[in-house]
Amino acid sequence: MLSIIAAGMLMMTPPPPAPLSSAQILAHEDTIWLRPHPENTIYMDMPTGRVIISLGQEIAPLNRERVKELVRAGAFNGAAIDRVQENYVVQWSAREADGVEDIVGEVEGDRGAVGSPRLLPFGDTYAPQVGFIGPLPAAQDGKHVWLAHCYAMVGVGRGYGLDSGNGAELYVVVGQAPRHLDRNITLVGKVLMGMEHLTSLPRGDGELGFYTEDQEKAGIVRVTVAADLPEDERSHIEYMSTSGTMWDRWLEVRANRVNDGWFTHSHGAVDLCNIPVPVREVSGKE
Amino acid sequence: MLSIIAAGMLMMTPPPPAPLSSAQILAHEDTIWLRPHPENTIYMDMPTGRVIISLGQEIAPLNRERVKELVRAGAFNGAAIDRVQENYVVQWSAREADGVEDIVGEVEGDRGAVGSPRLLPFGDTYAPQVGFIGPLPAAQDGKHVWLAHCYAMVGVGRGYGLDSGNGAELYVVVGQAPRHLDRNITLVGKVLMGMEHLTSLPRGDGELGFYTEDQEKAGIVRVTVAADLPEDERSHIEYMSTSGTMWDRWLEVRANRVNDGWFTHSHGAVDLCNIPVPVREVSGKE
Numbered sequence: 166m167l168s169i170i171a172a173g174m175l176m177m178t179p180p181p182p183a184p185l186s187s188a189q190i191l192a193h194e195d196t197i198w199l200r201p202h203p204e205n206t207i208y209m210d211m212p213t214g215r216v217i218i219s220l221g222q223e224i225a226p227l228n229r230e231r232v233k234e235l236v237r238a239g240a241f242n243g244a245a246i247d248r249v250q251e252n253y254v255v256q257w258s259a260r261e262a263d264g265v266e267d268i269v270g271e272v273e274g275d276r277g278a279v280g281s282p283r284l285l286p287f288g289d290t291y292a293p294q295v296g297f298i299g300p301l302p303a304a305q306d307g308k309h310v311w312l313a314h315c316y317a318m319v320g321v322g323r324g325y326g327l328d329s330g331n332g333a334e335l336y337v338v339v340g341q342a343p344r345h346l347d348r349n350i351t352l353v354g355k356v357l358m359g360m361e362h363l364t365s366l367p368r369g370d371g372e373l374g375f376y377t378e379d380q381e382k383a384g385i386v387r388v389t390v391a392a393d394l395p396e397d398e399r400s401h402i403e404y405m406s407t408s409g410t411m412w413d414r415w416l417e418v419r420a421n422r423v424n425d426g427w428f429t430h431s432h433g434a435v436d437l438c439n440i441p442v443p444v445r446e447v448s449g450k451e
Numbered sequence: 452m453l454s455i456i457a458a459g460m461l462m463m464t465p466p467p468p469a470p471l472s473s474a475q476i477l478a479h480e481d482t483i484w485l486r487p488h489p490e491n492t493i494y495m496d497m498p499t500g501r502v503i504i505s506l507g508q509e510i511a512p513l514n515r516e517r518v519k520e521l522v523r524a525g526a527f528n529g530a531a532i533d534r535v536q537e538n539y540v541v542q543w544s545a546r547e548a549d550g551v552e553d554i555v556g557e558v559e560g561d562r563g564a565v566g567s568p569r570l571l572p573f574g575d576t577y578a579p580q581v582g583f584i585g586p587l588p589a590a591q592d593g594k595h596v597w598l599a600h601c602y603a604m605v606g607v608g609r610g611y612g613l614d615s616g617n618g619a620e621l622y623v624v625v626g627q628a629p630r631h632l633d634r635n636i637t638l639v640g641k642v643l644m645g646m647e648h649l650t651s652l653p654r655g656d657g658e659l660g661f662y663t664e665d666q667e668k669a670g671i672v673r674v675t676v677a678a679d680l681p682e683d684e685r686s687h688i689e690y691m692s693t694s695g696t697m698w699d700r701w702l703e704v705r706a707n708r709v710n711d712g713w714f715t716h717s718h719g720a721v722d723l724c725n726i727p728v729p730v731r732e733v734s735g736k737e
Binding site: 252288291315316317325340342344349365366426430431432434436 | 538561573574575577578601602613626631634635647650651653654708712715716720721722724725
């Protein structure tokens with residue numbers, strides 16, 4: 166390809182690299198994989214296996230710290246899943262939440278640019294700009310930055326008052342992204358692995374998917390902060406970095422799936438919540 | 452509100468109607484409810500209950516008719532769910548599909564304006580315009596009309612060739628809308644009721660969520676066309692009409708959820724796949 170640069174010199178520019186398939190990007194030596202920090206990683210051990218939650222590092226610090234306090238106090242050990250609403254949320258409550266004060270303030274994550282998402286080159290129905298902060302989907306409007314209610318995102322329940330959440334009631338999105346919840350309730354993180362231990366639970370038989378009988382509820386064995394566990398009880402996983410050249414190529418193939426063989430039509434764009442952030446198990450120590 | 456009309460006369464125009472909440476619209480006497488036609492309704496009876504599928508009436512006629520032929524031949528009776536992939540699809544195959552010929556042609560529903568969606572006033576990442584054809588989400592670009600891969604949509608599996616589907620392998624979307632599949636594979640309808648009988652199944656342990664052992668698979672008791680059953684074996688449901696004034700008000704409240712009380716922030720827009728088409732059970736005969 167020929168192009169004329171400002172100085173008027175004629176030079177050769179390299180052709181754009183050939184598109185890579187999703188599988189090629191996952192296997193590529195230049196793809197960057199990151200390990201979630203153990204201090205910001207929560208393990209929720211269910212009877213069927215482990216749910217691994219990564220907490221946001223830059224957004225919603227009050228809620229994040231309260232959740233970690235409750236986890237470290239053992240408040241979720243032996244608790245139960247009390248709500249499974251089809252195509253919406255799975256929700257659970259701390260066992261010992263009496264006396265836990267509400268977190269004063271507005272919905273966190275809507276307080277100003279405390280984080281800076283790596284933006285996508287695609288449009289969005291709900292926000293002027295969207296992208297990722299680490300593995301977490303986020304949005305911004307020039308004044309505010311907030312996390313986005315995509316599948317697997319974890320939030321802190323609240324009642325009618327904006328400051329009526331205390332970290333003792335947590336939910337995870339299990340269906341089509343309920344983006345209308347964005348800026349209305351505080352998200353604190355994302356399930357990176359183990360969603361199937363929550364999504365395959367029987368749906369609650371009551372209003373809004375709450376169980377009406379205690380014995381229907383799935384039990385939570387134990388909830389811990391990864392940093393508090395000995396090395397051999399930790400799960401070793403890593404997620405694809407959402408910045409850098411290979412992430413750009415990941416976005417490219419997710420928007421142009423004809424590069425993945427089976428597809429015959431590409432749309433040239435992809436929804437924020439339809440972009441998977443790949444996660445893989447790794448062996449060895451952190 | 453005062454406005455000046457072309458003739459120069461001053462007249463009063465009525466103020467816009469006060470916004471209604473979601474609950475008020477569902478209960479409103481002007482809201483139109485429609486019963487799916489029994490000839491285009493499929494019942495898939497699972498051990499835990501009935502899945503009710505409404506087939507599209509205007510799009511993908513070849514695939515729709517093939518599916519009905521197979522259902523009427525009893526090909527899905529005693530078949531099994533062979534794939535449950537987290538945040539993607541649940542899939543099943545006809546028990547007696549030998550000798551069933553592939554459906555010749557391109558992906559149906561991408562062949563020209565055979566249907567005409569009632570358009571939404573909101574943007575979309577994947578298509579210039581989106582809306583609903585009856586209860587089914589759809590998209591168009593001025594030349595083509597196609598159904599959209601939203602939660603609960605039912606499609607006909609295919610292999611690598613565009614004409615390698617034969618109606619004997621069906622899937623339903625169970626997570627975030629995989630809209631990248633739009634125009635790549637043929638959708639034929641939507642589950643209007645009973646998704647929980649599919650979504651709460653254990654995830655498949657093999658590649659792409661396929662089960663590796665037959666005994667893991669949930670059995671399908673019987674699949675029938677509603678019109679073929681006696682009245683007392685039919686399910687009586689109706690869905691909200693996706694045209695008319697009350698549908699417009701439904702779109703209005705789904706884009707402006709502050710009218711629903713708990714919410715404090717509205718986005719002024721809503722994604723095609725995040726607009727529920729309400730469905731309710733009714734008593735009495737059709």
